[in-house]
Amino acid sequence: MALSIAVASAQAMGVALASDIGAGAIIEIRTGAKPATPETAAAGTLLVSVPITGSFTSTGGVLTAADPASVAPAAAGTAAHFRLKKSGGAAILDGTVTATGGGGDMQLGSTTITMGVNVDLGVPTLTVPVA
Secondary structure, three states, X not given: OOOOOOHHHHHHHHHHHHHHHOOOOEEEEEOOOOOOOOOOOOOOOEEEEEEOOOOOEEEOXXXXXXXXXXXXXXXXXXXXXXXXXXXXXXXXXXXXXXXXXXXXXXXXXXXXXXXXXXXXXOOOEEEOOOO
């Protein structure tokens, strides 16, 4: 059963999460199933690491970062999950990756990552769930 969180509490959680992430975060996109928790060792092949310039901001429980530059992949494969890490390397959260409309926590135009084709995330957003 999913929790229901009051909007004001979701906003407070969003502000706290944005503060914890801090400046200079990295989003890693990987193959395979996401780990059980962010404390669990990274799983799957690292396809691409996307550096986030600046910090996330939070409005209404929605965290938003500046649009990162597109980056060249480190490996080819099918994106299945992502890991958000602080600038020091500590994992903060993991989520699923699907193609647009597939319901993943991160949705890409295509989950196929190809060598020689830069990956562009667009503007990253994370949403704290509310009631």
